[in-house]
Amino acid sequence: xxxxxxxxxxxxxxxxxxxxxxxxxxxxxxxxxxxxxxxxxxxxxxxxxxxxxxxxxxxxxxxxxxxxxxxxxxxxxxxxxxxxxxxxxxxxxxxxxxxxxxxxxxxxxxxxxxxxxxxxxxxxxxxxxxxxxxxxxxxxxxxxxxxxxxxxxxxxxxxxxxxxxxxxxxxxxxxxxxxxxxxxxxxxxxxxxxxxxxxxxxxxxxxxxxxxxxxxxxxxxxxxxxxxxxxxxxxxxxxxxxxxx
Numbered sequence: 001x002x003x004x005x006x007x008x009x010x011x012x013x014x015x016x017x018x019x020x021x022x023x024x025x026x027x028x029x030x031x032x033x034x035x036x037x038x039x040x041x042x043x044x045x046x047x048x049x050x051x052x053x054x055x056x057x058x059x060x061x062x063x064x065x066x067x068x069x070x071x072x073x074x075x076x077x078x079x080x081x082x083x084x085x086x087x088x089x090x091x092x093x094x095x096x097x098x099x100x101x102x103x104x105x106x107x108x109x110x111x112x113x114x115x116x117x118x119x120x121x122x123x124x125x126x127x128x129x130x131x132x133x134x135x136x137x138x139x140x141x142x143x144x145x146x147x148x149x150x151x152x153x154x155x156x157x158x159x160x161x162x163x164x165x166x167x168x169x170x171x172x173x174x175x176x177x178x179x180x181x182x183x184x185x186x187x188x189x190x191x192x193x194x195x196x197x198x199x200x201x202x203x204x205x206x207x208x209x210x211x212x213x214x215x216x217x218x219x220x221x222x223x224x225x226x227x228x229x230x231x232x233x234x235x236x237x238x239x240x241x242x243x244x245x
Contacts, residue, residue: 004032005041005049005140007147012042012050014068025062028054040064043139045147047072072145076103078242079167079190080234083108083159084226085197086117091227092127093134096150100138102234103242106149107135110159114199124153156205160212166190169214171201172229176216180236183217191237195230 006024020028028034034054042050042064051067082099086092086109096107109131111118119127131150139147154162163169167190168183185191194201194209201209210216219232238244 003039003041003051004028004034005043005143006052007136007140008042008044010044012044012046012066012069014050014066017055017063017065020062020064022060025060029057029062034062042066043072043145045139045145047075047146049145072143074143075146076105076238076242077189078103078185078237079105079188080237081106081108081163081190081192082230082234083110083163083192083194084230085110085112085115085156085195085201086119086153087197087226088117091198092117092131095227095230096131096134097138098231099234100135100144100148101142102231103144103238104148104234106151107131108151108159108162109153110156111153112156112197112205113202114205115197117197119153128152156208160208163192163212164190167192169209169212170194170217170233171206171209171214172196172219172224172233173216174218174221174223176218178215178217180217180219180233180240183240185241189241193230193233193237195226195233198226 036054036057038054040052042052048069049072050069052064055063055065082104084095084107128150135148135150166188168185169192171194194214224232
């Protein structure tokens with residue numbers, strides 16, 4: 001039977017007991033009806049799962065006993081960085097959730113010339129906190145013990161400027177010269193994937209990306225929505241080079 005996985009933002013030391021935060025405690029005790037002695041799994045993003053058991057229950061408290069860590073093997077051999085133009089509402093949540101399930105390593109939200117979502121500093125901070133919670137929940141569900149990083153939103157120019165050296169940079173383009181079948185990866189297996197907003201990349205956006213070394217890769221003859229394009233491309237990369245083989 002697959003055990004429930006719970007994320008905590010604290011060091012996990014085998015043999016010790018910790019009090020779980022309110023929402024996690026409520027979910028385990030009131031929703032899942034766990035009792036003293038029942039097992040579940042804790043993780044904090046360090047790449048390991050920690051088997052745990054309910055040590056004691058209170059009205060609003062669940063104390064867990066931490067077991068010996070187990071190395072998790074759910075991470076892809078690819079390092080996929082998603083440079084994603086910010087999409088509206090639930091579309092962005094869907095992209096983040098499914099990209100996490102598919103094995104993305106890092107998400108860099110960017111605003112582009114045709115972006116419909118404009119975030120001031122206060123709204124951006126709230127959205128990033130929400131997005132990070134979406135990613136954590138996807139890790140709990142999918143079995144990942146490393147949490148993809150979600151960076152603060154920046155302009156497209158800022159996002160491109162801060163990219164790491166190395167790897168291959170791809171922009172989805174129906175007229176691109178490459179296909180996933182012909183694509184080759186360098187030894188570092190780093191892929192940066194740029195996916196545009198609902199209205200697509202503008203000519204200026206495309207110029208910036210091409211000047212930064214992005215290569216056009218085509219997904220087929222159809223125009224895909226932004227939430228479809230990102231997920232289809234990550235799945236194609238995993239099938240060709242990653243752990244879908």
